[in-house]
Structures are given as structure tokens and as C-alpha cells.
Amino acid sequence: MRINPGFLNLQDRYLFALIGQKVREYKGQHPDQDIISLGIGDVTLPLSPAVVAAMQQAAAEMGRAETFRGYGEEQGYAFLRQAICRYYAQKGVDLLQTEVFVSDGAKSDLGNILDLFAADNTVLIPEPAYPVYVDTNLMAGRKIIFLKGEAQNGFRPLPPAALHADLAYLCSPNNPTGTVYTKDELQSWVDWALRRGAVLLADSAYEAFIQDPELPTSIYQIPGAKECAIEFCSLSKTAGFTGVRCGYTVVPQALVREGVSLNGLWLRRQTTKFNGVSYIVQRGAEAALSPEGMAQNRESIAYYMENARLIASALQELGLWFTGGQNAPYIWLQCPGGMSSWEFFDFLLERCALVGTPGVGFGPSGEGYFRFTAFGRREQLLKAMERLRQLRLSSL
Numbered sequence: 001m002r003i004n005p006g007f008l009n010l011q012d013r014y015l016f017a018l019i020g021q022k023v024r025e026y027k028g029q030h031p032d033q034d035i036i037s038l039g040i041g042d043v044t045l046p047l048s049p050a051v052v053a054a055m056q057q058a059a060a061e062m063g064r065a066e067t068f069r070g071y072g073e074e075q076g077y078a079f080l081r082q083a084i085c086r087y088y089a090q091k092g093v094d095l096l097q098t099e100v101f102v103s104d105g106a107k108s109d110l111g112n113i114l115d116l117f118a119a120d121n122t123v124l125i126p127e128p129a130y131p132v133y134v135d136t137n138l139m140a141g142r143k144i145i146f147l148k149g150e151a152q153n154g155f156r157p158l159p160p161a162a163l164h165a166d167l168a169y170l171c172s173p174n175n176p177t178g179t180v181y182t183k184d185e186l187q188s189w190v191d192w193a194l195r196r197g198a199v200l201l202a203d204s205a206y207e208a209f210i211q212d213p214e215l216p217t218s219i220y221q222i223p224g225a226k227e228c229a230i231e232f233c234s235l236s237k238t239a240g241f242t243g244v245r246c247g248y249t250v251v252p253q254a255l256v257r258e259g260v261s262l263n264g265l266w267l268r269r270q271t272t273k274f275n276g277v278s279y280i281v282q283r284g285a286e287a288a289l290s291p292e293g294m295a296q297n298r299e300s301i302a303y304y305m306e307n308a309r310l311i312a313s314a315l316q317e318l319g320l321w322f323t324g325g326q327n328a329p330y331i332w333l334q335c336p337g338g339m340s341s342w343e344f345f346d347f348l349l350e351r352c353a354l355v356g357t358p359g360v361g362f363g364p365s366g367e368g369y370f371r372f373t374a375f376g377r378r379e380q381l382l383k384a385m386e387r388l389r390q391l392r393l394s395s396l
């Protein structure tokens with residue numbers, strides 16, 4: 001027996017482990033200090049009443065013989081796939097129900113989709129990036145080319161025309177940088193993919209946070225995208241489902257490579273290796289996408305976006321360069337005084353008991369940058385901004 005050598009190429013997941021260790025050490029030395037975290041990538045507001053009511057009703061149905069359900073369709077119940085199609089229709093995107101696949105979240109699908117592609121495909125990853133893109137490809141032994149995000153390209157890198165890759169990741173709104181590609185920029189990606197025969201893996205987990213009506217919330221708003229892109233979405237941040245678990249992936253019928261429909265392949269993959277999401281959760285997801293549910297989601301999103309605005313205005317006052325926070329729950333700032341990501345992490349922890357995420361943890365282009373998230377509670381966040389203001393960072 002030989003183990004998959006791809007796993008040996010993974011780096012230890014030291015980022016969050018090291019953050020945890022540093023915070024524990026600090027707590028040990030300062031037991032009375034109130035540590036505030038602006039590093040969490042998890043929601044803090046509860047589920048909306050519409051979702052809770054739908055899941056309670058579904059649980060009651062499961063407790064009666066006449067309405068009990070066993071296995072459902074692997075790709076999701078028709079009622080939820082239709083609700084997802086209606087959600088897309090509001091964005092001006094027409095989807096067939098057969099193009100929508102319900103799952104337990106975007107992370108699983110982002111990893112599982114790689115089953116469809118040969119191990120010797122080359123993959124293009126713009127970085128800094130959500131670490132799942134890199135690790136899942138390393139596990140599969142695939143060659144990775146990185147595309148550098150930097151202040152000069154607004155952390156929205158575009159593919160050089162001469163560059164070839166078979167697969168490319170897009171994450172817009174971006175975790176960690178909070179940036180969003182414009183329609184023209186996404187069009188460049190689509191045109192590049194069509195010219196190269198590449199497939200775009202478009203992660204739209206944060207689409208619901210986009211406030212500017214001019215910005216695209218789905219890759220399929222871009223002409224040609226159905227011939228070259230798979231889109232991954234999630235109710236985790238849109239509707240507070242991080243603990244409930246539900247997402248969906250769109251594989252258009254028009255996406256064909258080597259004469260084979262990727263939609264058909266994904267259906268085959270899912271029906272072989274996946275047995276669907278629980279009925280109760282799917283009823284909750286349907287409620288989250290209903291007009292009532294969406295109105296309630298928007299209230300939570302508005303709360304987080306107000307947090308983002310408060311962080312942004314504090315950073316502006318302090319004269320720090322940052323991006324994000326306007327159409328995404330992430331704010332990506334340049335560390336003051338030329339500090340490295342980890343130096344700034346230590347500085348904030350030591351000087352004001354504030355925790356964020358060192359940008360270098362998302363790739364080498366993140367060195368010298370730092371991520372704050374807007375998912376915290378308002379009282380804590382206001383306290384955190386007050387502490388930042390007292391530091392006089394601009395004079396460093």
C-alpha cells in the first residue's frame with residue numbers, strides 16, 4: 001500500500017493553529033484582558049425566523065408516517081432547485097433545474113469537483129486565496145500556477161493572454177481581500193477561458209454581500225460564461241447556515257469539454273459518492289431564498305456591512321491603505337510602518353488585545369497585509385475600533 005503522495009506536499013495548517021497558540025499564551029500572561037477577535041470567518045447572528053419555522057415544520061413532517069421521507073434525490077429536492085433557479089432569475093440568469101446541484105456547502109463541492117479533471121491538468125490560482133483551492137489541488141497532485149494579487153492591480157489580477165492553464169479559480173467577492181471583479185474584468189476571464197478551453201471555478205460564496213448594483217453577483221451574468229464556468233454558492237454567509245450546512249453548485253448544460261458534458265459527469269459523480277442533503281435543511285434553505293427569508297437575510301447582511309463600514313472608517317481616519325469592506329465582509333489592510341503580517345499580528349495582540357488574520361497565511365502576496373472580518377458583534381467591534389484609534393498607527 002502506498003499513500004497518496006499529494007498529502008505529503010501539504011503544508012501544516014499552521015495559520016489558525018499558530019493564531020490560537022499565540023492567543024492562548026497571551027491569555028495565560030494577561031488573564032484579565034478582554035481579547036477581541038476580528039479574525040473570525042464565522043457568522044455570529046442567529047438563523048432568521050423564516051428558516052427556523054420551515055425547519056421546525058419539516059422536522060414535524062419527518063415525525064409522521066404519512067409525510068416521512070427517506071433518501072431524496074442526490075442533487076437536491078425539486079422544490080429547492082426551483083427556488084435556486086428563481087433566485088438566479090432575479091439576477092437576470094436563466095438556469096435549468098438540471099443545472100443546479102444542492103450540497104452540504106461550497107467547501108465540499110470545491111474539493112469534490114476536482115474528481116472531474118485529470119491529474120495532469122494545470123491549475124491557475126490567483127493569490128492571496130482561500131486555502132482550500134491550493135490544498136485540494138495539492139492532494140490531487142496537480143501542478144499549480146499562481147497569479148499575483150497586489151495593490152497595483154487592486155488585488156484583482158487578470159489572466160495574461162499568453163498564459164495557459166486548464167482550470168482557474170475566481171473568488172468574487174474575495175476572501176481574504178474583500179475585492180469584487182467588475183463585469184469587464186470577469187469578461188476578460190471568460191474570454192481567456194473560452195480561448196484557452198479552460199474551465200473557470202467561480203466561488204461566489206459572498207455574492208449576497210455585493211451592494212453596488214453595477215457589480216456582477218454571478219459569473220453567468222457575463223456573456224459566454226455558461227460555456228466555460230462552474231459556479232459555487234453557499235447559504236453559509238448569506239443566511240447564517242455555517243452550522244446548518246447547505247450550498248449549491250451550478251454546472252451548465254452548455255459546458256462541454258472533449259465532447260463530454262461536465263453536467264453529466266458531475267451528476268454521475270454526485271449520484272455515486274453523495275447521498276444528498278437532509279430534507280429538513282433543504283426546507284430551511286428554500287425558506288432562506290423565499291421573499292420573506294431574503295428580507296430577513298438582508299437585515300443580517302446589513303448589520304455585518306455596517307460593521308465593515310465602521311472598520312473602514314476607522315482605518316481611513318488612521319490613514320491606512322485598505323481594500324474591501326464595501327461589497328464584502330472582509331477588509332484587507334496594509335500593515336503600518338512596513339511591518340510584516342505576523343509582526344502586526346503580535347503588535348495588535350500585545351498592544352491592545354486585538355486579533356486579526358495575518359495576510360501571509362493566504363499566500364506569499366499577502367505578506368505585509370492583514371485581514372479583518374465584519375462578522376463580529378457590534379459592541380465588541382466598536383471597542384476594537386476605539387483601541388485601534390488609541391494606537392496612533394499612522395505615526396509608526
Ligand code: PLP
Pocket residue numbers: 041104105106107108130171174175203205233234235236242246247
Ligand atoms: N468559499 C469561500 C471563499 C469561503 O470563504 C468559504 C468559507 O469560509 C467557503 C467557500 C465555504 O463555505 P461553506 O460553508 O459553504 O462550505
